[in-house]
Amino acid sequence: MLQEIVELEKLQKSDYRLTPQRKAVIKALMELDDEHPNAETIFNRARRYCPTIGIATVYRTLDVLIETGVIKKLPFPSRRGHYEIQKSPHIHFICQKCSQTYELDDEEKSFTVYQELEKKGYKVRNVSINVFGLCPDCGNK
Amino acid sequence: MLQEIVELEKLQKSDYRLTPQRKAVIKALMELDDEHPNAETIFNRARRYCPTIGIATVYRTLDVLIETGVIKKLPFPSRRGHYEIQKSPHIHFICQKCSQTYELDDEEKSFTVYQELEKKGYKVRNVSINVFGLCPDCGNK
DNA sequence: ATGTGTGCAAACGCTTTGCAGTGGG
DNA sequence: CCCACTGCAAAGCGTTTGCACACAT
Numbered sequence: 362m363l364q365e366i367v368e369l370e371k372l373q374k375s376d377y378r379l380t381p382q383r384k385a386v387i388k389a390l391m392e393l394d395d396e397h398p399n400a401e402t403i404f405n406r407a408r409r410y411c412p413t414i415g416i417a418t419v420y421r422t423l424d425v426l427i428e429t430g431v432i433k434k435l436p437f438p439s440r441r442g443h444y445e446i447q448k449s450p451h452i453h454f455i456c457q458k459c460s461q462t463y464e465l466d467d468e469e470k471s472f473t474v475y476q477e478l479e480k481k482g483y484k485v486r487n488v489s490i491n492v493f494g495l496c497p498d499c500g501n502k
Numbered sequence: 503m504l505q506e507i508v509e510l511e512k513l514q515k516s517d518y519r520l521t522p523q524r525k526a527v528i529k530a531l532m533e534l535d536d537e538h539p540n541a542e543t544i545f546n547r548a549r550r551y552c553p554t555i556g557i558a559t560v561y562r563t564l565d566v567l568i569e570t571g572v573i574k575k576l577p578f579p580s581r582r583g584h585y586e587i588q589k590s591p592h593i594h595f596i597c598q599k600c601s602q603t604y605e606l607d608d609e610e611k612s613f614t615v616y617q618e619l620e621k622k623g624y625k626v627r628n629v630s631i632n633v634f635g636l637c638p639d640c641g642n643k
Numbered sequence: 644a645t646g647t648g649t650g651c652a653a654a655c656g657c658t659t660t661g662c663a664g665t666g667g668g
Numbered sequence: 669c670c671c672a673c674t675g676c677a678a679a680g681c682g683t684t685t686g687c688a689c690a691c692a693t
Contacts, residue, residue: 378692380648400682415650420683436632438575438583440658441682452615454624465619470611474593474633478606482638483595489632491577492615497623519667519672541657556675561658581683582657 368431368446375429385411386422390432390446397453397462399441436489437462450488456496463496509572509587516570526552527563531573531587538594538603540582577630578603591629597637604637 368387373379389406390398398406404419423444426432435443437455450471454463471488478485494500509528514520530547531539539547545560564585567573576584578596591612595604612629619626635641 378647380692382649413650416682417651417684418649421648434579436577436579438577442579452619454619457627467615470615474608474611474631478593478595478633478635482641483633484636484641485633486598486635487633489634490615491630491632492619492624492626492628493630494619494627495625500623500625517672521667521673523674554675557657558659558676559674562673 371429371431372425377425377429381411382407382414382418383422383425385409385414386419387426387431390426390444394446395464397435397437397443397445399443401441403444433487436491450490452490452492454492454494454496456499457493458495458499461496461498512570512572513566518566518570522552523548523555523559524563524566526550526555527560527567528572531567531585535587536605538576538578538584538586540584542582544585574628577632591631593631593633595633595635595637597640598634599636599640602637602639 368391369379369384372383372387377383385407386403388410389403393402393406396402400416400419400423403423404414404416407414407419423432423434423442426444427434430447432444432446435445435453437443437453449468452465452467452470454465456462467490471490474488475485509532510520510525513524513528518524526548527544529551530544534543534547537543541557541560541564544564545555545557548555548560564573564575564583567585568575571588573585573587576586576594578584578594590609593606593608593611595606597603608631612631615629616626
């Protein structure tokens with residue numbers, strides 16, 4: 362996977378070691394990226410590639426990956442943390458009935474917000490747009 | 503307070519009882535609304551108006567208020583829950599250094615998102631835009 | 644040799660739940 | 669008068685931390 366190499370390089374450049382555990386977590390994150398996984402889901406997938414990994418290491422690795430900008434923690438009003446690889450901005454639509462999360466492009470809108478806030482003196486690192494309601498499936502039942 | 507009466511009526515209309523505890527929580531939420539309070543902060547303020555209230559009741563009341571649309575749980579990637587009275591959409595800017603949260607108007611942008619998604623078959627109940635970065639204070643140090 | 648990184652298990656902190664009692668409508 | 673609601677304390681659950689060990693450099 363080409364993309365994976367990019368992520369691994371980001372880590373190396375920041376004085377963090379590329380351990381089997383960290384590689385396993387990144388691999389898990391890449392594979393699960395379309396479902397906004399929580400720590401437990403990432404943990405279970407990462408075990409395929411590093412069976413001895415512990416949940417604490419997953420949490421510590423997620424912190425490292427957030428710090429180096431590889432992933433971000435998603436701002437959902439959920440009790441558990443959800444994570445995704447950093448990529449171009451998009452809208453998250455979260456269905457309040459079935460909890461499905463949809464991704465919808467929104468580079469343009471995010472960019473406008475970005476520009477306006479930078480003009481006002483804010484340094485913008487991440488724009489996040491979440492929409493809550495009923496998805497087409499749940500809304501028509 | 504005029505606004506408070508509106509919130510109380512919403513509750514009454516939904517077959518929920520207007521207890522001193524619930525009134526106290528609503529009053530606390532109104533007073534603290536500009537600081538996106540967590541349950542503990544709401545609890546401490548509510549005790550001014552109902553000294554015997556318990557934290558469990560605060561949590562249960564918050565659930566009721568969310569269900570009736572009086573308040574919403576804010577989608578911040580924080581471990582604790584944060585709440586605010588439902589009002590017209592705005593951007594939250596959350597400083598990653600000092601954790602200050604700023605509110606910035608954005609009715610227009612939210613409305614555009616709203617319209618586009620409704621066209622696609624989603625039923626939108628709540629649009630939430632969060633921006634993360636450094637606030638003017640922290641960015642210039 | 645040094646210190647970053649790890650697994651385990653225990654601790655932590657916020658939130659939820661069970662239950663017996665209370666009071667609003 | 670009945671049942672929604674409450675306070676208390678205990679349990680629950682996701683996350684963090686302390687510690688001894690491992691292993692890269």
